[in-house]
Amino acid sequence: MLNGRITSVDAAPADVDDATVNPLTQGFICKKVKGHAARIYSPDRVMTPLIRTGAKGTGTFRSASWDEALDLVADHLRSALATDPATVVPYLYNSSAGYLGGGLLGQLLWDVLGASQVDHTICAASTGRAWSMTFGSMPGADPFDVVHAQLVVVWGANPAISNTHFPPLVQHARDNGAVLVVVDPRRTAMAKRADLHLAVRPGTDVVLALAVARELAARGAVDRDFTDARADGVDEYLAACQPWTLARAAEVCGIDEADVVAFVDLVSARRPAYWRTGWGMERNRNGGSAVRSVLALPVLTGAFGRLGAGVHLHTGQDLPWNYAALCDAVLGPVDGPGASPRGRPRRAVNMNLLGQLLVDPGSEPGIDVLFVQGANPAAMNPAQAKVLAGLAREDLFTVVHDQVLTDTARYADVVLPATTHFESHDVAVPYGAFVAQSLSPVIERVGESRTNDEVNAGIALRFGFSAEPGEAFDPTPDRLLALALPDGVPAAVSTQAPGRGVQFRDVWPDHAGARARLVASEGAQAHGVPPVPRYVELSSNLPLTLVTPATAKTINSMFGDTDGPAPVVRLHPDDAAGRNLVDGQQVRVWNEDGEVTVALVVDQDLRPGVASMPKGLWRRSVGGGFTANVFAPDTLNDLAGGACFNDARVEVSPALT
Numbered sequence: 001m002l003n004g005r006i007t008s009v010d011a012a013p014a015d016v017d018d019a020t021v022n023p024l025t026q027g028f029i030c031k032k033v034k035g036h037a038a039r040i041y042s043p044d045r046v047m048t049p050l051i052r053t054g055a056k057g058t059g060t061f062r063s064a065s066w067d068e069a070l071d072l073v074a075d076h077l078r079s080a081l082a083t084d085p086a087t088v089v090p091y092l093y094n095s096s097a098g099y100l101g102g103g104l105l106g107q108l109l110w111d112v113l114g115a116s117q118v119d120h121t122i123c124a125a126s127t128g129r130a131w132s133m134t135f136g137s138m139p140g141a142d143p144f145d146v147v148h149a150q151l152v153v154v155w156g157a158n159p160a161i162s163n164t165h166f167p168p169l170v171q172h173a174r175d176n177g178a179v180l181v182v183v184d185p186r187r188t189a190m191a192k193r194a195d196l197h198l199a200v201r202p203g204t205d206v207v208l209a210l211a212v213a214r215e216l217a218a219r220g221a222v223d224r225d226f227t228d229a230r231a232d233g234v235d236e237y238l239a240a241c242q243p244w245t246l247a248r249a250a251e252v253c254g255i256d257e258a259d260v261v262a263f264v265d266l267v268s269a270r271r272p273a274y275w276r277t278g279w280g281m282e283r284n285r286n287g288g289s290a291v292r293s294v295l296a297l298p299v300l301t302g303a304f305g306r307l308g309a310g311v312h313l314h315t316g317q318d319l320p321w322n323y324a325a326l327c328d329a330v331l332g333p334v335d336g337p338g339a340s341p342r343g344r345p346r347r348a349v350n351m352n353l354l355g356q357l358l359v360d361p362g363s364e365p366g367i368d369v370l371f372v373q374g375a376n377p378a379a380m381n382p383a384q385a386k387v388l389a390g391l392a393r394e395d396l397f398t399v400v401h402d403q404v405l406t407d408t409a410r411y412a413d414v415v416l417p418a419t420t421h422f423e424s425h426d427v428a429v430p431y432g433a434f435v436a437q438s439l440s441p442v443i444e445r446v447g448e449s450r451t452n453d454e455v456n457a458g459i460a461l462r463f464g465f466s467a468e469p470g471e472a473f474d475p476t477p478d479r480l481l482a483l484a485l486p487d488g489v490p491a492a493v494s495t496q497a498p499g500r501g502v503q504f505r506d507v508w509p510d511h512a513g514a515r516a517r518l519v520a521s522e523g524a525q526a527h528g529v530p531p532v533p534r535y536v537e538l539s540s541n542l543p544l545t546l547v548t549p550a551t552a553k554t555i556n557s558m559f560g561d562t563d564g565p566a567p568v569v570r571l572h573p574d575d576a577a578g579r580n581l582v583d584g585q586q587v588r589v590w591n592e593d594g595e596v597t598v599a600l601v602v603d604q605d606l607r608p609g610v611a612s613m614p615k616g617l618w619r620r621s622v623g624g625g626f627t628a629n630v631f632a633p634d635t636l637n638d639l640a641g642g643a644c645f646n647d648a649r650v651e652v653s654p655a656l657t
């Protein structure tokens with residue numbers, strides 16, 4: 001800190017003995033967060049409310065007072081709500097913000113106004129659903145437990161980039177004799193160190209997992225003691241695996257049969273086994289089936305019940321939030337006088353279809369007011385061309401509440417400045433660690449920024465609700481936390497305090513009889529979920545599958561403004577040679593939805609047929625108006641309406657000169 005400004009951001013030293021220090025960081029934090037100061041004071045930072053003066057997309061605004069901006073927002077909301085509340089779409093996301101940053105009052109505000117509800121399908125919807133179908137609300141295994149494992153399987157995850165504190169723990173396990181298997185179409189940093197790397201064709205994971213299950217059954221290696229006691233649907237599941245021989249799987253997945261055999265050998269023999277699954281495999285048309293079938297493998301092999309065994313997917317279910325109390329305090333008790341309209345059906349909007357609904361809603365209500373808070377759909381959504389065309393609509397009123405002037409904010413009619421977590425109170429539960437942390441502001445507010453709940457309160461006020469101290473929409477963090485977390489914020493949370501919860505020993509799935517489930521429930525099946533995971537051939541008219549993995553420099557599009565990754569496309573040497581392309585050359589990446597011109601990197605670490613571009617580029621860093629997201633189809637995958645980012649098909653040609 002210097003003169004009230006943050007100059008650098010770092011982790012607490014590893015040897016500090018303080019309950020508030022995150023035990024996972026061990027003295028280091030990732031690169032992008034080290035550079036956070038640059039973003040707090042970035043030239044793109046929104047300092048005051050802004051009202052559009054130029055054409056949409058040009059980022060031309062004048063400053064306004066909060067009152068003027070919020071009055072304008074409320075006027076537009078009022079007329080749209082009067083016509084049809086479903087035409088108001090509050091696009092609230094906040095994937096990288098803490099719980100308060102996410103805005104506790106937001107959902108309640110839009111609920112009480114009857115606006116559409118935006119379903120969070122852009123990320124983790126399919127993995128989350130696959131998990132709850134299999135394990136109910138059982139939390140993931142503690143990452144610290146991995147050091148006790150003898151087999152570590154990392155599937156569709158890239159922890160060296162996306163969860164940088166996990167690889168050292170895996171190394172610890174390997175030092176103790178663990179074997180590491182990585183399933184990823186790219187040779188990631190972890191795959192390079194792995195004992196076995198299965199570079200499957202994107203979207204074929206389900207085939208590999210079903211074939212492994214079939215082979216386990218054929219060898220008599222299914223842990224029947226475990227499954228008889230703890231799992232349902234095993235025989236029906238194994239019957240469905242029958243078509244998937246090792247040879248067929250190797251062919252479909254594009255890998256050596258010997259490697260699949262080696263994988264089965266490891267999975268059937270080594271205990272305890274720790275499975276770390278990620279989100280890379282959900283982002284295609286077979287994504288839900290992929291995750292379900294992968295989660296079935298530890299069940300079939302009984303990879304539970306002892307330290308070092310289990311599955312880690314997410315850390316979501318670890319704080320005892322009392323949303324009901326919060327809801328009652330804000331909206332009043334459900335049955336009492338003045339009962340709130342909670343529970344009233346609202347139009348559901350799938351995030352992935354935003355572009356589609358903006359340009360051509362078909363039989364659905366149109367979108368007249370779009371209120372974006374903590375998201376950047378112009379850069380991060382699939383079908384970028386549709387999203388941009390939609391945002392450019394003159395008859396659409398768009399409000400964006402963000403810290404910086406994002407690609408989406410440039411299209412807004414009103415931009416509202418948001419605080420960063422260095423300027424406000426929050427509670428954060430990170431990816432990859434069961435550690436809740438209470439955050440306090442360390443600097444004064446930058447510009448006139450406000451928290452999400454302060455903005456929500458400002459709107460609520462204009463609709464006749466009170467935001468006075470202690471009243472309905474009072475956004476004071478202490479009040480909201482006291483309501484939502486009546487016992488306070490734990491300094492650190494483990495899956496089970498004290499000590500660690502071991503799945504199927506101390507922590508159980510919550511299905512009837514606390515059993516894992518391999519076959520979809522009747523309820524899920526009634527909603528079109530196939531009883532067991534299934535594979536659909538991902539046919540395409542273009543030869544390359546484009547994946548867009550997370551980068552070390554960005555969190556989604558955050559930090560892309562200050563120090564983003566190089567805007568390049570990567571190809572395997574064979575794919576480059578087959579197109580007479582050389583490293584460093586400018587190339588066109590294109591499909592029927594759009595094109596970008598970027599430099600080519602010839603990369604041995606990709607498998608042939610797979611191209612890769614970074615996730616989270618800003619439009620200005622690519623030029624030509626689009627990023628990799630122009631290629632991402634807005635097809636929905638097979639579970640929970642999930643996104644298909646890694647299901648993009650492209651061709652790469654020399655750039656036109």
Ligand SMILES: Nc1nc2c(c(=O)[nH]1)N[C@H]1C(S)=C(S)[C@@H](COP(=O)(O)OP(=O)(O)OC[C@H]3O[C@@H](n4cnc5c(=O)[nH]c(N)nc54)[C@H](O)[C@@H]3O)O[C@H]1N2
Pocket residue numbers: 032095123124155156157158159161162163183184185186188200201202203204205278279280281282284431547548549550551552553554555556615616646
């Ligand atoms: N540095 C950094 N960290 C992040 C983020 C970030 O943007 N940057 N984002 C955060 C967020 S929001 C999320 S959701 C997580 C994501 O965390 P991860 O899931 O670990 O990251 P991804 O890059 O989405 O995908 C992981 C891997 O999946 C691979 N993959 C792609 N398609 C397939 C497939 O069909 N099958 C298999 N088996 N693998 C496939 C990719 O090559 C990639 O290496 O990371 C979080 N952490």
Ligand SMILES: Nc1nc2c(c(=O)[nH]1)N[C@H]1C(S)=C(S)[C@@H](COP(=O)(O)OP(=O)(O)OC[C@H]3O[C@@H](n4cnc5c(=O)[nH]c(N)nc54)[C@H](O)[C@@H]3O)O[C@H]1N2
Pocket residue numbers: 093094095096097101102122123283373374375376377380381401402403404406418419420451452548549550555556557558615616628629632645646
């Ligand atoms: N091609 C491709 N696209 C992808 C993916 C992929 O793998 N490939 N992955 C997807 C994934 S994993 C995810 S999670 C989504 C993310 O999609 P988005 O959430 O739309 O993307 P972010 O860049 O995280 O945008 C978050 C915005 O919120 C702002 N912000 C941060 N904190 C606050 C706050 O407290 N209040 C307010 N009002 N704003 C705040 C940030 O400045 C940032 O602009 O993108 C998806 N898009």
Ligand SMILES: [Mo]
Pocket residue numbers: 095123124
């Ligand atoms: Mo995500």
